Amino acid sequence: MTTLASTATIALRPTRRRGWALTAVAFGTAVLFYTQLQRLAAFLTYDLAGLARGSRLSSAVEFFVFEVPKVLLLLTAVVFAVGVLRSFFTPERARQLLAGRREASGNVLAAIFGIATPFCSCSAVPLFIGFVTAGIPLGVTFSFLISAPMVNEVALVLLFGLFGWRVAALYLGTGLAIAIVAGWVIGRLKLERHVEPWVWQVQSGSGTTAAQKTWTDRLTDGRAAIREIVGKVWLYVVIGIAVGAGIHGYVPTNFMASFMGRDAWWAVPLAVLLGVPMYSNAAGIIPVVQALLGKGAALGTVLAFMMSVIALSLPEMIILRKVLRPALIATFVAVVAAGILAVGYLFNAVM
C-alpha cells in the first residue's frame, strides 16, 4: 500500500489535489483491508494451508497472519497522522514556549510537548543545553527528556492495536505522570551543580523560526515519517510478532503466571531491573509483551518492563554523560525507575 502511493507520487507532480486524493484512496483501501483481516487470516490458515483447527501450529500461524498486517497497517496510519501533527512542532518551538516557565506548570507542559515533538537520542545533548541556557528549569527540561522517548506514537499504536484503547490510554497517562513527577522531583532536589560546568558557559542563539508550511508540505512530512519510521521498524515488528506467535501457540496458558503473576511481589522490581540494560524500540518489544500477557503474566509487571526498556536507555545515558555528572544521571535513573515501579504495582493491584 505504501509503495504504491510512493511510486505514484514520484511519477506525478505533487499538486495539492493529488496529494489529498492519494491520501484518501490509501486510507479507504486500508480501512477496507483492515475490516476483512480476521476473515482473511482464518481463510489463509485453515482453508488455504489446510491446518487443523485447535492445533498449536495453526494457532500460532493464524495469530501471525492476522497480527502482522493489522499492526503494520495501524502503525502506518498513526505514524502518518503523527508525522503531520509533528510538522507543527519543533524542539526550537518547544523551547520558546517553555522559556521562563516555573516548575509544576512547566513540568506538565514540557511532558506534553515531549510527546508532540520528534526526538532522536542524538539530539539529547543539544536539546538539553538549548533548554537550560534558555532559562528553562532543570526539572522541566527533564520532564521533556523523559516523555519524549517513552511516550511515542509507535508504542501507543501497538498497545492500542494489541490491547485496546484502555491500555494505550493508561500507558499514555502514566507515562506523562512519570515524566511530570520525576521531572518535578529532580527539580526540587536542586541538582544544578551536577550539570557539567561548561554547559552554563555556552552562548546559544535563539534559533530561527521555521518557514511557514503549507498543507502539502505537511502531508509530505507525514509520508516521509512513514518511510523513515515504518521503514526502520517493520522488521522488528514482524520478528516480534513471530516470537509472540510462537509463544501464543506453544507455551501453555498460565505458564508465565507462576513467576510473573501478580502475587510475586518481586516480579515488578525484577522486570524494571531487567529493562535497564536492555534497549529496544517499542515495536520490537510489544508483540512479545502481548504473548507474555496472553499466557498469564501480570499487566503491571509487563508494562513496567516495557517502560524500563524504552525509557531507561543505556545509549542515551552514555550520550548524556557529556553534559551531566554521574550523580545526576544516577538520580535521574533512580527517580524514573521508582516511578515505573509505582506504576507497575498500581496496575497489578488495580487490573
Next chain:
Amino acid sequence: MPPQRKIEVLGPGCTRCKETFRVVQHVVEQEGLDVELVKDESIERMMALGLLATPGVVIDGKVVVSGRIPKAEEVRRLLGIA
C-alpha cells in the same frame, strides 16, 4: 564575483547526520556547485545557531533544515536550483 556560499551540516555524528551530509554532498557534486561544504560536529556551532534537533543544514549562517534528513530535491530548492 559573488562571495562563495557556505553550507554546513550539523550533527553529533549519528547515522542521520552522516546521511544528511551525503544527500547535500550528492546535490553539490551533481550540480557542480561552487560552495564550501562543511560537516560540523561541535556543540558550540549548534548552540550558536540555536539548533536543537539534529541533523541540521545551514546555508550562509541560516538554519534551513532541522531535525530531519532532507530530500535531494528539497536541498536543490533551498539552494535555489529547483
